Amino acid sequence: MTGNQPNGSSSSNSSTTNSSSSHHHTVSSNSSSSGNSSELAEKYGVPGKILGEGAGGSVAIIERSTDKHLFAVKQFKAKKSNESEFDYNKKVKNEYYMGLNFHHQNIIETYDLIQENSTFIVVMEFCPYDFFTIVMGGIMSKHEILCYFKQLISGVRYLHSIGIAHRDLKLDNCVVNSDGILKLIDFGSAVQFKYEGDDENIIKATGIVGSDPYLAPEVFDLENYNPPAVDVWSVAIIFCCMILRKFPWKAPKYNDPSFKSFLNEPKEFNDDPVTSTTVDSDQTAKDSSSTTTPPSTTSSSNKLFKLLPRVSRPLISKMLEIKPVNRFTIDEVYNDDWIKSINQCHYDDTNNDELIKNDDHNHHLITEDDLEKIQQEKKRQRKLSKEESKQKISA
Numbered sequence: 114m115t116g117n118q119p120n121g122s123s124s125s126n127s128s129t130t131n132s133s134s135s136h137h138h139t140v141s142s143n144s145s146s147s148g149n150s151s152e153l154a155e156k157y158g159v160p161g162k163i164l165g166e167g168a169g170g171s172v173a174i175i176e177r178s179t180d181k182h183l184f185a186v187k188q189f190k191a192k193k194s195n196e197s198e199f200d201y202n203k204k205v206k207n208e209y210y211m212g213l214n215f216h217h218q219n220i221i222e223t224y225d226l227i228q229e230n231s232t233f234i235v236v237m238e239f240c241p242y243d244f245f246t247i248v249m250g251g252i253m254s255k256h257e258i259l260c261y262f263k264q265l266i267s268g269v270r271y272l273h274s275i276g277i278a279h280r281d282l283k284l285d286n287c288v289v290n291s292d293g294i295l296k297l298i299d300f301g302s303a304v305q306f307k308y309e310g311d312d313e314n315i316i317k318a319t320g321i322v323g324s325d326p327y328l329a330p331e332v333f334d335l336e337n338y339n340p341p342a343v344d345v346w347s348v349a350i351i352f353c354c355m356i357l358r359k360f361p362w363k364a365p366k367y368n369d370p371s372f373k374s375f376l377n378e379p380k381e382f383n384d385d386p387v388t389s390t391t392v393d394s395d396q397t398a399k400d401s402s403s404t405t406t407p408p409s410t411t412s413s414s415n416k417l418f419k420l421l422p423r424v425s426r427p428l429i430s431k432m433l434e435i436k437p438v439n440r441f442t443i444d445e446v447y448n449d450d451w452i453k454s455i456n457q458c459h460y461d462d463t464n465n466d467e468l469i470k471n472d473d474h475n476h477h478l479i480t481e482d483d484l485e486k487i488q489q490e491k492k493r494q495r496k497l498s499k500e501e502s503k504q505k506i507s508a
Contacts, residue, residue, distance in 0.1 A: 152227050153186070153234055160186050169301045174239060183239040184224070188232060198231075204301075205233045211277065211300050212237070218460045219268030221288065221298045240296055244287035246484050247477065248355050255422070256456065256474035258355050263457040264295040265351060269344055270443045272297075276307040278340030281323040282347035284354055292468050293458050293476030306340040315339055325364040326350065331437055333366060342437035345446065349432035353421065361417050378416050380430045424451055 153160075153175075160173035170189040177184065192201040205226075212223030212235070225236035244261070247253065253261075265287065272279060279286075281302040289295050302322040306315055317337035321328070329346035331338045353361050362371035418426045428449050434440040446452060456471035479487070 152229065153236075156225070156227075157184060157186070157236060160188075167299075169299070175236075185237045185239040187235045187237065189235075192231065208301050208303075209233075209235055211303055214275075215272070215277075215300075217268060217271040218294060218465070219264050219296055220271060221296045237298075238296070240288035240290045242289040242291075242478050242480065243285070244289055244295060245284040246481050247289060247479055248284055249358060250477065250479045250484050250487050251358055252477045252479070252487065253355070254474050256471070257476060259455045260293070260457050260471065260474060260476075261289075261295050262352050262355065263452060263455045264459070265297075265348055266443065266447055266452065267457070267459075268295070268297045269348055270447050272303075273341050273344070273443045276305050276309065277303055278306050278318070278344050279303050279347075280318065280340055280343060281327075282344055282351065283324050283327045284351060285324075287351075289476070289478065291478065292460075293470075293478065294460065294468075304340050315341075318343075323347070326360040326362065328365060329437070330365040330372075330435060333364070339437050341443065342440050345432050345440055345443055348443075348446070349429050352425070352429060353417070356421055356425075375417050375433075376435070378418060380418075428452070 156177075157175050158178045160175045162174050164172045164174055164185065166172070168190075170187050172185055172187045175184045175186050176182070189205050192198060209223065209226045212221070215221075215223070221240070222238040223235060224238070227234045227236070265282075269279065269282070277300075279297065279300065279302070281299060282297070286297060286299045287295055288298055304316070304318050306318065308314075318340040319337045321332055323332075327347045327350045329338070329343045332343060350361065361375065362369045365372050367373060367376070418430065421429060428441070428446065428451055431441040432446060441449075456473055458468065458470050458476070461467040461469055
């Protein structure tokens, strides 16, 4: 299953900083019938390379002619035939205004909404690297993986603190800037689950949204569910994908052998052997044409927790509690002693342009072209190894 391409998607040949440069948050309407909105062209320029296409629309890169600053622009898909104009406009503007109100270094910035006739275009912060490609490259160090994991937790914690659940958290909906700062994108499925000042009453969500491997089981099993608990489950699945470069299961359903094996897996970890946080080359993507889905699931005979770093197992088990009421909240995750011990790269709170970089790791920022080269080199090395083995046997 492929996921939606990111809103603030990536490119292989550009960089960005945390600064958005000068801009306003506006909604513009234009009645031009040209291929590109004249309002968009006047304020930003003409869209260039298409970065990705998904269920919600297409994303392109744009270079502002006045200062060469790069933005990502999302053009929403046209209204469906069975959708009223009112509902369509409401959906687009809800996503825009939701993004406009998010201000956190691990959340993509939304700047502008331009309307040309019936076409809506959102202008966003541009990040040059997609997280899926970085993960599938298989070259991240242990500390690098943990840094990204904590950044992901920080972004989700911010959303939950203001009463918003993402509901479609996955590798595809994370991008990375040139400083190694991870940002969450694509809020088309996001919902408000509580109102300001009211932490007691949770607004339940309905419907199956997102990609099956990342979804919590209650999304399939219950008529309505607790949205923030679903996000916590998805964050744990993303961590598993970072470590394994595979999904733990195809879907959290009882007829899935890997998920069924997980349900029967003991959650006692004291006697488990220590495992590495890296995986060998045989667990990397076999098909480079798959750009949004790790290639396969873990074997049902390999218990999930034994494949994860020992120190992570107690927390991940709490994040993957089957009963949502027993599952850790994102605050409990963030305040876990192990998470507290992780060094996280971040921007200084008082000076948002100053990067506080931890010296226990560097970030390997790779593009899709880089990933293809890495996979080709691994194939070459495997072929050489097989040939050497044959020569030894024949000798």
